[in-house]
Amino acid sequence: MEVRVRIAPSPTGSPHIGTAWQALFDYVFAKKHNGKFILRLEDTDRARFVPESVDQIHETLEWLGFEYDEGPGKGGNFGPYIQSERREIYKKYTDKLIGKDLAYESDGAIRFKMNKEGKTTYHDLVGDKDITIENSTQDDFVILKSDGFPTYNFANVIDDHLMQISHVIRGNEYISSMPKYLQLYKAFDWTPPQFAHLPLLVGSDRSKLSKRHGAKSALDYKKEGYLKQAVINFLALLGWSNPEGKEIFSLEEMIKVFDLKDFNQASVYFDPQKLEWMNGEYIRMMSDEDLAQNLREYLVDHPAKDKIGEVVPLVKERIKKLADFIPLTNFLWQKPEYDRAVFEKLKIDGDIQKVLDRIIEKMQSMGKPWKAEEFEKTFRELAGELKISAGDMFQLIRAAISGQLVTPPLFESIQILGEDETLRRVEYVARSYQDLPKLVERIESE
RNA sequence: GCCGCCUUCGUCUAGUGGUUAGGACGCUGGGUUUUCAUCCCAGUAAUCACGGGUUCGAAUCCCGUAGGCGGUACCA
Numbered sequence: 001m002e003v004r005v006r007i008a009p010s011p012t013g014s015p016h017i018g019t020a021w022q023a024l025f026d027y028v029f030a031k032k033h034n035g036k037f038i039l040r041l042e043d044t045d046r047a048r049f050v051p052e053s054v055d056q057i058h059e060t061l062e063w064l065g066f067e068y069d070e071g072p073g074k075g076g077n078f079g080p081y082i083q084s085e086r087r088e089i090y091k092k093y094t095d096k097l098i099g100k101d102l103a104y105e106s107d108g109a110i111r112f113k114m115n116k117e118g119k120t121t122y123h124d125l126v127g128d129k130d131i132t133i134e135n136s137t138q139d140d141f142v143i144l145k146s147d148g149f150p151t152y153n154f155a156n157v158i159d160d161h162l163m164q165i166s167h168v169i170r171g172n173e174y175i176s177s178m179p180k181y182l183q184l185y186k187a188f189d190w191t192p193p194q195f196a197h198l199p200l201l202v203g204s205d206r207s208k209l210s211k212r213h214g215a216k217s218a219l220d221y222k223k224e225g226y227l228k229q230a231v232i233n234f235l236a237l238l239g240w241s242n243p244e245g246k247e248i249f250s251l252e253e254m255i256k257v258f259d260l261k262d263f264n265q266a267s268v269y270f271d272p273q274k275l276e277w278m279n280g281e282y283i284r285m286m287s288d289e290d291l292a293q294n295l296r297e298y299l300v301d302h303p304a305k306d307k308i309g310e311v312v313p314l315v316k317e318r319i320k321k322l323a324d325f326i327p328l329t330n331f332l333w334q335k336p337e338y339d340r341a342v343f344e345k346l347k348i349d350g351d352i353q354k355v356l357d358r359i360i361e362k363m364q365s366m367g368k369p370w371k372a373e374e375f376e377k378t379f380r381e382l383a384g385e386l387k388i389s390a391g392d393m394f395q396l397i398r399a400a401i402s403g404q405l406v407t408p409p410l411f412e413s414i415q416i417l418g419e420d421e422t423l424r425r426v427e428y429v430a431r432s433y434q435d436l437p438k439l440v441e442r443i444e445s446e
Numbered sequence: 447g448c449c450g451c452c453u454u455c456g457u458c459u460a461g462u463g464g465u466u467a468g469g470a471c472g473c474u475g476g477g478u479u480u481u482c483a484u485c486c487c488a489g490u491a492a493u494c495a496c497g498g499g500u501u502c503g504a505a506u507c508c509c510g511u512a513g514g515c516g517g518u519a520c521c522a
Contacts, residue, residue, distance in 0.1 A: 010522055012521085012522080044521090044522085045521055045522070047521090048521070048522085106520095107520080108520085109520050110520095111520095127451090131450075132450090133449065133450065134448095134449065134450095136448090137448070137449045137450085137518070138449095138518085139518080141519090142519080142520045144520085145520040146520060147520075149520085151519090151520070151521085151522085152521070152522045153522090156522090171522095172450090172451065172452095172515095172516070173515095173516050173517065173522085174516095174517085174522090175450060175451065175516080175517080176449065176450055176451090176516070176517035176518070177517070178450095197451085199451090199452080200451095200515070200516070202515075206515065207514090207515070207516090208515075208516075234458095237458060237459080237470085238458070239458090239459095240459095241459055241460070245460070245468095245469070247458095247459095247469080247470055247471090264452095264458095264459080265451065265452060266451090266452050266453065266515095267451095267452070267514080267515060267516090268458075269457060269458080270457095270458090271456095271457045271458065271471065271472085273457080273471060273472060274457075274458065274470080274471040275471095276471095277470090277471055277472085278471085280483095280484090284484075315483095316484090317483055317485085318482065318483045318484075328482085328483095376480075379480085380480085383480095389480090390480060391480055391481080393480075394480035394481070395480075395481060398480085398481060399481095404481090404482095405481060405482080406482045406483085407482075408481095408482085408483095409480085409481085410480065410481075411480090
């Protein structure tokens with residue numbers, strides 16, 4: 001039997017990271033078994049419907065590379081993949097239940113008659129175990145709302161069957177409702193699919209992840225410059241672990257070794273620090289060319305796109321996400337905003353302006369183009385002469401050309417800046433040092 | 447309340463009767479380094495929720511308890 005799995009998000013907002021997480025496992029499971037990955041939009045809650053989120057769902061799947069085989073606007077012989085467009089289908093099956101005396105009207109809605117006797121047992125692929133729920137815990141539930149839209153409880157069963165879904169992979173908040181679904185399958189005399197209930201992704205307070213926690217949308221991570229490979233790898237490690245013990249692995253490797261049985265059942269907290277670390281790992285693993293390409297795509301309005309490639313080797317080991325590129329390299333393309341407090345942090349006794357004048361002198365006397373060894377030798381000697389440490393000497397030059405104490409390697413930065421611009425900046429600082437503003441607060445908050 | 451699921455370092459996890467309970471993130475210290483990073487080394491941290499069993503031996507099996515979470519919607 002063909003493996004067919006679906007990701008069924010509700011367009012109620014930009015999909016959060018938990019949706020992406022579930023999509024990953026659906027996608028991997030489908031690929032693992034040469035099956036189909038299907039997208040179905042569950043837009044039956046009119047009150048919570050957010051039109052833009054449809055595009056955001058598509059953009060999220062597209063970004064992560066989870067291309068669906070069937071779904072809205074794409075193939076499939078199973079009717080529309082948007083539930084609001086399947087209303088006559090739900091109506092038809094509702095009528096069938098009414099005909100069988102298994103459903104009835106109540107306040108304008110249609111309810112399913114639950115058999116509350118006995119227990120329901122099903123096998124869950126996560127944990128590879130049977131779960132039993134007493135039917136007495138269930139009530140006659142609404143299948144068709146008074147507005148004519150079906151409820152999740154009804155629509156998911158109808159659609160999963162009609163779309164020939166083989167494995168339902170979803171969050172474990174649905175376990176308690178399994179008697180409802182199974183009785184529905186039975187009422188239609190349908191064979192239920194297999195079920196795999198994944199643990200819940202939780203926020204810092206250990207409750208179900210939601211906007212309440214300020215849960216970011218998956219696309220927020222894209223905006224902040226996280227790489228899809230890193231996000232996928234990180235997500236893969238939540239609730240699941242690579243049986244080979246690897247922490248860093250590609251989607252392809254994951255597909256090879258994936259098995260639902262290796263899933264945990266306990267709720268999982270998403271640690272943003274580890275994601276950041278992993279993103280840094282992926283950035284460092286990338287070739288300079290790939291990183292440059294990613295940065296150019298990410299920094300749409302960058303003022304010096306043609307220079308990005310040149311700077312990449314200097315920043316590759318210094319950025320954890322693409323957005324970090326900006327504060328680290330801005331000074332290369334635009335005049336820094338100088339802050340006297342930055343210079344005062346240096347342990348240089350006496351007159352900084354005089355030191356700067358000596359630096360200018362040396363720079364003017366060095367033959368162009370400046371050579372790294374000569375540059376270093378020259379300023380080490382000057383530092384010795386002026387009785388300041390070499391470290392402070394270079395930090396002073398760094399601050400003079402960038403306005404910052406943290407930059408990519410000094411000499412390489414100067415090369416990108418050019419000798420003339422470097423000199424101009426040092427001269428500017430020497431000349432206007434006393435007039436530089438002090439913006440201590442801003443510095444300390446960084 | 448009732449029903450269900452879960453419970454190993456702060457976090458993500460390995461572990462399926464015999465391990466000094468391993469790894470990763472984080473954190474701390476050290477080395478490399480003209481800054482920051484990277485890289486390398488070391489360390490920190492889990493009485494395996496608790497209490498009973500079973501067993502020569504239990505994180506691993508059984509029972510109970512507690513706690514957390516989820517469900518109990520004309521939300522999904």
